[in-house]
Amino acid sequence: MTISLSDIAARAGVSVKTVSGALHGGSARMSDETRQRIKEIAEELGYVTNLAARSMRQGWMPLIGVVADELITSPFATEIIRGLDGAARASDMAVFAMTMSGRRDVGSVLEEVRRFRPRAIAYAAMYHKVVSLPEEFAGAVGVMINCREANDRVTSLVPDEVGAAHEITSYLIEAGRRNIAFINLPGLLAGELREAGFRQAMTEAGLDGTGARVLPAVRNAIYSDRAHSLVPSHVTALMSGPVRPDAILCGNDRVAMEVYAALRRVGAEIPDDVAVASFDNQVDIASRLDPPLTTMALPHRAMGRLAADILLAEKAVPGEVRKLPFQLVERSSV
Amino acid sequence: MTISLSDIAARAGVSVKTVSGALHGGSARMSDETRQRIKEIAEELGYVTNLAARSMRQGWMPLIGVVADELITSPFATEIIRGLDGAARASDMAVFAMTMSGRRDVGSVLEEVRRFRPRAIAYAAMYHKVVSLPEEFAGAVGVMINCREANDRVTSLVPDEVGAAHEITSYLIEAGRRNIAFINLPGLLAGELREAGFRQAMTEAGLDGTGARVLPAVRNAIYSDRAHSLVPSHVTALMSGPVRPDAILCGNDRVAMEVYAALRRVGAEIPDDVAVASFDNQVDIASRLDPPLTTMALPHRAMGRLAADILLAEKAVPGEVRKLPFQLVERSSV
DNA sequence: TAAAAGTGAGTAATCGTTAACCCAAGGAAA
DNA sequence: TTTCCTTGGGTTAACGATTACTCACTTTTA
Numbered sequence: 001m002t003i004s005l006s007d008i009a010a011r012a013g014v015s016v017k018t019v020s021g022a023l024h025g026g027s028a029r030m031s032d033e034t035r036q037r038i039k040e041i042a043e044e045l046g047y048v049t050n051l052a053a054r055s056m057r058q059g060w061m062p063l064i065g066v067v068a069d070e071l072i073t074s075p076f077a078t079e080i081i082r083g084l085d086g087a088a089r090a091s092d093m094a095v096f097a098m099t100m101s102g103r104r105d106v107g108s109v110l111e112e113v114r115r116f117r118p119r120a121i122a123y124a125a126m127y128h129k130v131v132s133l134p135e136e137f138a139g140a141v142g143v144m145i146n147c148r149e150a151n152d153r154v155t156s157l158v159p160d161e162v163g164a165a166h167e168i169t170s171y172l173i174e175a176g177r178r179n180i181a182f183i184n185l186p187g188l189l190a191g192e193l194r195e196a197g198f199r200q201a202m203t204e205a206g207l208d209g210t211g212a213r214v215l216p217a218v219r220n221a222i223y224s225d226r227a228h229s230l231v232p233s234h235v236t237a238l239m240s241g242p243v244r245p246d247a248i249l250c251g252n253d254r255v256a257m258e259v260y261a262a263l264r265r266v267g268a269e270i271p272d273d274v275a276v277a278s279f280d281n282q283v284d285i286a287s288r289l290d291p292p293l294t295t296m297a298l299p300h301r302a303m304g305r306l307a308a309d310i311l312l313a314e315k316a317v318p319g320e321v322r323k324l325p326f327q328l329v330e331r332s333s334v
Numbered sequence: 335m336t337i338s339l340s341d342i343a344a345r346a347g348v349s350v351k352t353v354s355g356a357l358h359g360g361s362a363r364m365s366d367e368t369r370q371r372i373k374e375i376a377e378e379l380g381y382v383t384n385l386a387a388r389s390m391r392q393g394w395m396p397l398i399g400v401v402a403d404e405l406i407t408s409p410f411a412t413e414i415i416r417g418l419d420g421a422a423r424a425s426d427m428a429v430f431a432m433t434m435s436g437r438r439d440v441g442s443v444l445e446e447v448r449r450f451r452p453r454a455i456a457y458a459a460m461y462h463k464v465v466s467l468p469e470e471f472a473g474a475v476g477v478m479i480n481c482r483e484a485n486d487r488v489t490s491l492v493p494d495e496v497g498a499a500h501e502i503t504s505y506l507i508e509a510g511r512r513n514i515a516f517i518n519l520p521g522l523l524a525g526e527l528r529e530a531g532f533r534q535a536m537t538e539a540g541l542d543g544t545g546a547r548v549l550p551a552v553r554n555a556i557y558s559d560r561a562h563s564l565v566p567s568h569v570t571a572l573m574s575g576p577v578r579p580d581a582i583l584c585g586n587d588r589v590a591m592e593v594y595a596a597l598r599r600v601g602a603e604i605p606d607d608v609a610v611a612s613f614d615n616q617v618d619i620a621s622r623l624d625p626p627l628t629t630m631a632l633p634h635r636a637m638g639r640l641a642a643d644i645l646l647a648e649k650a651v652p653g654e655v656r657k658l659p660f661q662l663v664e665r666s667s668v
Numbered sequence: 669t670a671a672a673a674g675t676g677a678g679t680a681a682t683c684g685t686t687a688a689c690c691c692a693a694g695g696a697a698a
Numbered sequence: 699t700t701t702c703c704t705t706g707g708g709t710t711a712a713c714g715a716t717t718a719c720t721c722a723c724t725t726t727t728a
Contacts, residue, residue, distance in 0.1 A: 002451075004683090004684055006684080015708050016685080016686095016708095017685090017686075017707080017708070018706085018707060018708080020684095020685065020686060020687095021707090024685090024686085025687095029705060029706060029707080030705085030706055031705085031706070031707095034707085048445055049449045050684055051386075051451070052385075052386040052387075052389040052395055052450070052451055052683095052684080052685095053685045053713090054684080054685055055386040056387060056390065056685070056686085056712085056713040057686045057712075057713055058685090058686085059336075059713080075409060077412070078411070078412065085433070085435075086435075094430075096430055099419070101416075101419075101420075111382055112428070114382045115382055115383045115384070116386070117336075117384060117385070254618060254622055257622055257623075264598055282618070284588060284619065285618065285619065289591075290592070290595045338713090338714055339714065339716095340714080348678085349677065349678050350678095350714085351678070351679085351716075352676085352678080353715095354716060354717090358715085359717095363677085364675090364676060365675090365676070368676080368677090383714095383715085384713090384714055386715095387683095387713075387715045388714080388715050388716075389683090390682080390683040390684065390714080390716090391683055391714095391716045391717080392715095392716085393683080669728100671726105672725100672726080672727070673725080674725075674726085675722100676722095676723090676724100677720105677722095678719105678721080679718105679720075680717100680718095680720100681716100681719100682715100682716085682717090682718105683714105683716095685712105686711100686712085687711090688710090688711085688712100689709085689711100690707105690708080690709075691706105692707095692708105693704105693705090693706095694703105694704090694705085695702100696701100696702085697700105697701085697702080698699100698700080698701075
């Protein structure tokens, strides 16, 4: 039922290869008139290229396969995909994502993706982590996005957590804040690195006394529900303690959201009494808080874009780890 | 470089067709021993089926193509995809999504998807709306998700906005609330329908006096930034007016977030003074507000699942419009 | 004891596209 | 005039998996 090149060839009275050359081969030798006539017939018949057939010769489909490690719920995930998609489209490629929902292992998802013969494959994590890829699959994956391969067998793109924490902390310090508390997310790689950046910036500014405190937002590394949140009690304790903070840095925007509520409860004004800053830039939240939240935006889009560039240029260097900078989004909470 | 059936055939000393039958054709006649031996060799060689090659005979790739009308930013979009994916996977199909980012028209995106020869195509909208599909493409699309086709040429799956508004309003009334204000999103189909459901429930309860008010959250149909929000002033006016509401129904969770802040500003307690309820169940926001927000969850997952079922069973009825129920998520804001 | 039925597997055609090769006609250079 | 190159286009063979058809051999049935 679908139209093929031979249908067009029959109608135009030429061979199939001439049609193929006219429609796809930019440099195929033929008269402009022939080419034009063929194009018109193709249009008229509603011809749509069959990429599966083309891929038989080419050896691959014009696809970038993406294996996503978890259920894609956050808007971050879609930012990665958008970055990939934008760069891929420039090379007439499409992005084909598959998540390892449930108990499925990397191997089976990878095979599922490979059945479609994508040109290249990326592995994307939903939050910054270290991933151990089984030996036999390390070769199939070209780039790790938002994660590092445990044995450095694959090129990895990760956010520069240390740098971001350093930058936002310095920003608070430059704004005149001295007693900065950091309510961090415990048990996460991002949290550890951000703590390092925070401490480094505080030390450099000579502020590593009692004013610099790092507190966990939750007890047990899982930040699922506000039921287990330690944020309200931390804020209450901080504000009634001997050294009241003049700034609170938050592990992410959702923590910041709770900090806002807790500060309001104790009657503190943002940013006059306490400045609040955070990480992520989850736009729905950050721009809609009152006052709007100053936060470090994760470079998800940039990671996606760079991943596509690397994959399509085939210039991946196994083991290389590239750290991409966050972007400071200044609103009015500082 | 990649392994094909003939490589396995050569190694096993049988024909290609025998290998094909052993690996894929469940009912092909051959001895169990031969079948087992072939499977082992395939495993050993790391054989991965080439779906493009198979599709040459089958006529289609095991894909459900999805044309998404806008940039996929909301978590809602991924819920639709997850619904589709779950149902598709049961039939060994994958979901292939493509967004019409930027100025590209439906036709070109549709063609881009069709080049991959998907088994079926769905069109998904990011918010409930009416979409006019050009005549020549109406036949290519099997199901409209979260939108209606203007000329009813395609099966459409949409959320039951009227029913949801009726349900949440009745829920507030049953909770003893009488003066319910509705801060709605203007200029949206969802808003119009929800207003109808709201008014209907209020009328049925005999509460259509001055207590029932519908106010717009923003002036001009675009709800992008809190800068243009009318919510704070509405809440202030409501709370200082002659008929103070004992409940505020919000157009969505982000509006509710602003209502929370505004209520706190005027010293009103939730839910003691004013109950707050909303639509969407944007989990990050709704579960993390203080107190957690009672809201009507959109049936995105269900729409995705049903879409896949309809497409794969080929039981789409052009023009049929199916309304799917929201789900009431009870938290503690009522 | 044939003939029929069943079993296990091979042959070859096919899907739509591309690419390596071939060919004929006409013009330019020797 | 002969040779060579360019132009415009045709032939044919892949690519990998599936499937209708065939065939040889064995087992059952009349």
